[in-house]
Amino acid sequence: MQCLECGDELSKLDNNHLLHCCSLTLHEYALRHHLPLDLLLDRDQINCEDRIDEYSSPPSQPSERARALLRGVKWSGLLRPENEFTLLPGEVRRLDLLLWDLQWLAEYGFQFRQEYRYADATHRVTSLNRLKVPTTLLQQNVDVRLSPVPPPDxxxxxxxxxxxxxxxxxxxxxxxxxxxxxxxxxxxxxxxxxxxxxxxxxxxxxxxxxxxxxxxxxxxxxxxxxxxxxxxxxxxxxxxxQNTPEVTVSKELVFDSAHFITDHPAKCSNLHGGRYLLHVKVRDRIDPVTGCVVDYGYLKRVATKQVIEKFDHHNLNYAAAELAWRSSTEMLCVFVWEQLIDYLPGLVELELYETTQSWCNYAGPSLETFQERGSDRLLGHFVDESLGRSPYRNLIKQKLTTLEVIGKSTG
Ligand SMILES: [Zn+2]
Structure with a gap:
């Protein structure tokens, strides 16, 4: 096999050669030359067992910086057990950050491994970058000081x-x-x-x-x-x-709801049902590390929680006080915007279809503006404390008996 970096003919391409030849790991080499890992690796490089006796106890107790770093990665939830090891995974796009971690975590006995795995379920060879330490060794180093020590920085x-x-x-x-x-x-x-x-x-x-x-x-x-x-x-x-391109991503949601429009002169005043289609659009710069604007999974989780669970198979008029009077698509858009903006500050537009022929688009306030002004007054008429305080109410309060009589005569 020829190394595409130095041109040397090799019996086997591995990190031993590559790190000396071009300072790339095999996974980076595969990505640079867009080659499947399966093609580069020999069978004996895949699913290898890591040997615990290759790890040894570090000579001195961890520094303050190492302690602070270990606490940070523990908070993140990235540090996890696997068999008799504790490991910190790293993405291939961020290998240098993992190696930066290593310079401190080595004080606990961590070592870098690039492991190649094949799983029947995926039918793919994958490469995993991780810092690893035998769990017993890590515990020895964490517990090395018997007297209580203050938390790290x-x-x-x-x-x-x-x-x-x-x-x-x-x-x-x-x-x-x-x-x-x-x-x-x-x-x-x-x-x-x-x-x-x-x-x-x-x-x-x-x-x-x-x-x-x-x-x-x-x-x-x-x-x-x-x-x-x-x-x-x-x-x-x-x-x-870093300045990166701005992109709008969109998630389509579907929910089935019933509703009626109070005081509507036509048949929309009747209780009726329909299938609503909502597009939630978020615009932001591409995160250079994830290659994404926002994780679609997060977008779906938020939208499901804040929209679908509230409205799907419900009567819109009773699902939210703000919609009891008018559950029009326009009012629904304003309400949904306020449900999502806290979670999706990059929200730029909602597009809501009541039928394939009728829809509306809404671009509401930014999170900053929403925090300043609060909920839109349009939604608050029937829940506002001022309702019923107008002096005109006295005109009918004084004639309460008349109202009752009318009620009786028509009922
Ligand atoms: Zn080479």
Whole structure:
């Protein structure tokens, strides 16, 4: 097999050759030359067992930076057990960040592995980059100090968390946590520094928590605070600051609902049902690390929770107080916008079809404007406290008996 980087003829292409020849890993080489891994690898390179005796205890106890880093990756939920190992996975697009992690995590005995796996279920050979340590060795190093030690530097742990799992959407920072306790620590410690988060009901783990910076100013303040740290980590700043193309992504949702239009002069005043089609459109820059504007899975999860669960197989008029009077497509769009904007600050348009021939488009306020002005007054007429306070009500209050008589005579 010929190495396409140096031209040498080799019996087997592996990381041993490639790292010396071009400093690329085999997976990167495969991507650069758009070759299937299956073609590059020999059978004896696939599904190899990692040997625990190749790992050894580091000579000294971990530094403060290493402790802060380990806490950050623990918060992120990325650190996980596999057989007798604990591992931190890394994406091939962010190999340098994983190697940056390694320079500190080596103090706990972590080593880098690129492992090639074949699974019958997928019929594909995949490559996995990971930092690994035998779990027993990690525990020895974590527990090395018997006396209580103060927690590691919060900002470093937070910067590590942001670098690994932070997502910027329209200027707001989103952080997923698999565990409540980590999210609480981050919220409390951040608030002490004047930075506020909002907890959103759209975590990607069953018991997880999703936090979003409350306002744009919180994101700016937070990123300023950890800027120097993020700059140290390879490929992290570009993720948040690099100019990339802006794209609009759209998710189509379908729900079946009944409704009627109060005081409508024609047949829409009758209770009737239909199939609604909603397009949720989000516009933002492409995240250079994920290659996406927003994860379609997240978009679907949010839309299902905030729209489908509320309206599907329900009567729109009774599903939300704001729609009791008028459940028109226009009112529904304004209402749905307010349900989604907290979760999707990049929301640019809703397109709602009541039938294939009748639809409306709506571009509502940005999250920042929505936070300033609150819910649209259009939706609030019947739920507003001012309802019934007009002096004209006295005109009918004084004639209550008359109303009752009329009621009796017509009923
Ligand atoms: Zn070569």
């Amino acid at each position: 919060f900002l470093w742990s937070l910067a590590v968390l942001i670098a690994h799992v932070g997502e910027l959407q329209a200027g707001y920072l989103f952080l997923q946590f698999p565990q409540q306790t980590a999210a609480e620590t981050v919220m409390v410690e951040s608030e002490q520094r004047g930075i506020h988060f909002k907890q959103l009901d759209a975590a990607d783990h069953t018991d997880g928590v999703l936090l979003r910076t409350l306002r744009l100013s919180d994101t700016r303040q937070l990123l300023e605070l950890v800027k120097g740290m993020l700059n140290e980590m390879p490929g992290v700043s570009e993720r948040f600051y």
